[in-house]
Amino acid sequence: MERKRILITGAAGFLGSHLCDRFVQEGFHVIGMDNLLTGSLRNIEHLFPLENFEFYFHDVTKFVHVPGKLDYILHFASPASPIDYLQKPIQTLKVGSLGTHNLLGLAKEKKARILVASTSEVYGDPEVHPQPEEYWGHVNPVGPRGVYDEAKRFMESITMAYHNFHGVETRIVRIFNTYGPRMRLNDGRALPAFMTQALTGQDLTVFGDGSQTRSFCYVSDLVEGIYRLLFSDYHLPMNIGNPDEISLLDFAKEILELTGSKQKIVFKPLPTDDPKQRRPDITKARTILGWEPKVSRREGLRLTLEYFKKHIDELHSPQNT
């Protein structure tokens, strides 16, 4: 039987590479696309020998052409960590706007179903807790994080417009903080920062007083949620994340315990517009997709720590600085 063909943008990144693995395993022909802005070919090199995987080095803000038929598109290309999008603000805005436009155009041309990767950042610093999909958000468009948050908000708007105006089959996933192997060790997010600090004998840096909360979802749970959403018939935005909320101070303590590190916790000023709390309301994912996270934080952190231990020596290699 002919394989279904799927294009995955951001394929060399953390989430994109795990999605490539899943769709390859499911027997799809996977076309990975990436310009390596924040990703690495090392995340997907194990797929290169397979006959049902191919890779295009391409910037999706430029016209996107893929020969042959295409059944599905997953648009995951975008800098995703605050360090990355603060260093690359224009690329971040362009990939969320022009990139999404190009991929929606491709979906329309190929009559493919497209799923776009939105984010809990569309809720900004939320005044509603936990955050259901109906909440419109609290974002500062001209603050430093606005380049990411507003790019994703535009992405959602143009995706809905292509659905309503052109009848393109669209899906929108709002991803909450996700972690796991292949996160970049120095991407600046709390988990990689705490783990690398603990593993390299530095004190753990907590911003503010550490009372701000996050909810961390293990990558295999997220991939399962995305897989189910793609094949559902639900076209409105859907939260996928783990509602198990923890303060960053307690999280830092958990990492110290897990790594057996004797380092201290030190406090630094809170960055501008840092959200005070984050926790997904996953009622829709539970009822519509029959999905909920399965991997506990303890187990997920153990698996992630194994990866970090293996890769800690690469932290200061030129590629990672």
Ligand code: NAD
């Ligand atoms: P990542 O940085 O590891 O991966 C993003 C990939 O996109 C990289 O490989 C990068 O090189 C590629 N890319 C960036 N601009 C591109 C362009 N113009 N053309 C082609 N490729 C380009 O980040 P990630 O954590 O894997 O995030 C993937 C997607 O999921 C992003 O869209 C992000 O906004 C979204 N997301 C992630 C999280 C999370 O917790 N990781 C949370 C919410 C949303």
